Amino acid sequence: MAEELKFPTGLGTSDAESISLLGQDLAADLMGKVGFGELAFWLVAQRRPSPGEVRVFEAVLVALADHGFTPTAIAARLTYLSAPDSIQGAMAAGLLGGGSRFLGVTEDCGRYLAAALRDGRTAEEIAGSGERIPGLGHPVHKVQDPRTPVLIGIAKEEGLYGPHLRLLEGIAAVHPKKLPLNGAGVCGAALADLGLPVEMLRGFALLARAAGLLGQIAEEHRRPIANQVYMAVDRNAVYEP
Structure with missing residues (x-):
């Protein structure tokens, strides 16, 4: 048998x-x-999770939910314009854009810090290495990402300020370029300090962004702008054979 x-x-x-x-x-x-x-x-x-862990975790989800007309939001809106009968397609289109430049920094930073801690690297060694460090710098918030002090403060209040956040702050403090910590990277460090597997951190960022994308699609339904975006590109396209 x-x-x-x-x-x-x-x-x-x-x-x-x-x-x-x-x-x-x-x-x-x-x-x-x-x-x-x-x-x-x-x-x-x-x-x-404990109540404190829930507070930190949900603060991360809120921090990553929506940042306006990012590529992920535009992709969702344009897909909804093309297929208004397929809200799942619009959601998926936005989520598929969560990569190394948008949203993926959360996982990249968590992985980087976990590897550095495992290898026993110090903040001074990392800052002086010249390598790209996920979590440092932001294209808009040149001085301080407003999410950063809030997330770190919540982690400290709940007794969950751990080695990943400590190392990331240490790197920023001694880095020669004095780059600000970005919120997505701090989110990754905070999630890693909660003991969540670093291989899953991008998934949490996508979970948060799903809520934001649903909001973007709902707004597109109420007050559409996607056709304007499409026509602006189409009417200004330059054919170069």
Whole structure:
């Protein structure tokens, strides 16, 4: 007899009478009792976060939700213009733009700091290396990213200011170019200090941006601008055979 197939999971399952999630009864134990941010943390970390961890985690989600007409937002709006019947396509278009220049810095910084801590590198060594350091510098906030002191302050208030944030601040303090810490990088350091896997950090940034993109699409529905963007590019295109 062929061996019975098994596909183990510790997340969710259901039967005719109930739905289980993370070992809890979804309807009785979670709905109305657990916030979405707390649940997202729990799903990835496989442990329920403390109230302080939830506060830091949700501050990160808020910090990354929306920054105006970024490429991710424009992509979502233009896709919605092209296919208003496919809101999932518009959402996906925006999320697919989360890379090394936008949103990806959160994971890049977390990975960089984790590797530096693992290798025992000091802030002085890193700052003097001449290498590109994710989390330093911002194209708009040249002096200070307004999110940075707030995130660091919340982490300190909750006793969650850990080695990743400490190293990132140390690097910025001794870096010869005196570049400001950007919010996305600080978010990555804060998430790493919560013990979340650095390989998942971009996913949290995308989770946050999903809310922002939905807001962008809703605004596009109420007050459309995507056709103007499209026509501005189309009418000013220069054909060079």
